[in-house]
Amino acid sequence: MAGNSFGKLFTLTTYGESHGPALGGVIDGCPSGIELDLEAIQQELDRRKPGQSAIVTQRKEPDTVKFHSGIFEGVTTGTSIGFVIENTNQKSHDYSHIKDSYRPSHADYTYDKKYGVRDYRGGGRSSARETACRVVAGAIAKQMLRGIEITAYVSGVGTMKLNKPYNELDLTQVESNIVRCPDAKMAADMETYIKEVRGKGDTVGGIVSCVIKNVPVGLGEPVFDKLHAELGKAMLSINAVKGFEYGSGFEGCTMLGSEHNDAFNNDGTTKTNYSGGIQGGISNGMDIYFNVAFKPVATLIQKYATIDKEGNSVEMQGKGRHDPCVVPRAVPIVEAMAALVIADFYLQNKVYS
Numbered sequence: 001m002a003g004n005s006f007g008k009l010f011t012l013t014t015y016g017e018s019h020g021p022a023l024g025g026v027i028d029g030c031p032s033g034i035e036l037d038l039e040a041i042q043q044e045l046d047r048r049k050p051g052q053s054a055i056v057t058q059r060k061e062p063d064t065v066k067f068h069s070g071i072f073e074g075v076t077t078g079t080s081i082g083f084v085i086e087n088t089n090q091k092s093h094d095y096s097h098i099k100d101s102y103r104p105s106h107a108d109y110t111y112d113k114k115y116g117v118r119d120y121r122g123g124g125r126s127s128a129r130e131t132a133c134r135v136v137a138g139a140i141a142k143q144m145l146r147g148i149e150i151t152a153y154v155s156g157v158g159t160m161k162l163n164k165p166y167n168e169l170d171l172t173q174v175e176s177n178i179v180r181c182p183d184a185k186m187a188a189d190m191e192t193y194i195k196e197v198r199g200k201g202d203t204v205g206g207i208v209s210c211v212i213k214n215v216p217v218g219l220g221e222p223v224f225d226k227l228h229a230e231l232g233k234a235m236l237s238i239n240a241v242k243g244f245e246y247g248s249g250f251e252g253c254t255m256l257g258s259e260h261n262d263a264f265n266n267d268g269t270t271k272t273n274y275s276g277g278i279q280g281g282i283s284n285g286m287d288i289y290f291n292v293a294f295k296p297v298a299t300l301i302q303k304y305a306t307i308d309k310e311g312n313s314v315e316m317q318g319k320g321r322h323d324p325c326v327v328p329r330a331v332p333i334v335e336a337m338a339a340l341v342i343a344d345f346y347l348q349n350k351v352y353s
């Protein structure tokens with residue numbers, strides 16, 4: 001299986017399956033001399049971990065990270081940073097019923113056809129549990145990116161959407177509720193809805209929005225490695241992601257150029273920011289903002305029709321511990337992937353000192 005690494009200079013390689021003994025990773029290219037706040041890294045993991053509230057999977061994992069290399073007396077040494085997160089709460093028997101059949105819209109079918117061998121327990125390598133490793137690396141990248149603020153939040157669940165731009169929201173409130181939506185009223189409605197959906201054994205999708213502030217001018221490459229292309233790849237590599245848009249996104253296509261162009265101020269900043277902080281694939285110093293669309297989780301706790309390995313129609317009953325909606329736990333994952341992209345360009349574009 002290829003494709004387990006991300007980044008060019010600040011790189012992350014991850015390993016591990018949902019029901020194996022552990023997940024882990026190696027971060028390479030992190031500069032030396034960064035004083036790490038290890039508690040802050042664990043706090044990021046706590047924001048992502050399963051079992052954290054009544055609206056997420058009830059698998060109980062502490063997701064405690066142990067570092068094995070690359071850090072001496074709390075400071076990065078410039079060597080590879082190896083880390084491990086143990087799996088402690090696997091219930092693999094919950095998965096024996098799908099050993100020989102495929103959950104519709106899950107990775108079960110494609111993994112089986114591609115590799116011929118499938119660790120069906122908890123989704124194996126296709127499990128979103130892998131994203132814990134991204135959160136570790138992202139937390140280190142965030143600490144390397146002093147002064148840059150990356151804030152994600154839930155802006156949509158099902159058809160419920162926050163119809164306000166990030167700069168009209170109080171983003172200090174993201175962690176004040178279990179949905180991670182900065183509008184208290186909307187968060188309460190979303191929570192009720194997610195609980196209703198969970199009660200039916202069903203799932204629902206949603207949107208995570210993200211803003212990156214204080215990015216200097218000049219990150220990103222002009223042709224294939226555009227900053228927004230790398231952000232798009234990073235976000236689309238997160239489990240269950242179906243869409244990515246930045247700046248004015250799909251809505252911007254309905255505007256005229258004369259409305260959409262961001263007029264300059266004399267210092268090079270712009271009066272509007274439909275560009276989303278990126279022009280020609282390169283950051284222009286304005287806020288970078290984007291939306292990430294997550295589909296409803298494929299595993300339903302309901303009866304469903306599918307096929308087995310031989311192609312016979314079978315009726316299955318979903319079981320196990322699953323997220324009725326992934327967006328509350330996806331918030332720190334989106335931030336982590338954004339941090340990895342920005343950190344990588346910091347090093348590539350030699351703006352880090």
Ligand SMILES: C=C(O[C@@H]1CC(C(=O)O)=C[C@@H](OP(=O)(O)O)[C@H]1O)C(=O)O
Binds near residue numbers: 123
């Ligand atoms: C454990 C996590 O999420 C898991 C993601 C997942 C899947 O199929 O992706 C299946 C479930 O695993 P299990 O049945 O073992 O509880 C989720 O709980 C996690 O994110 O840490």
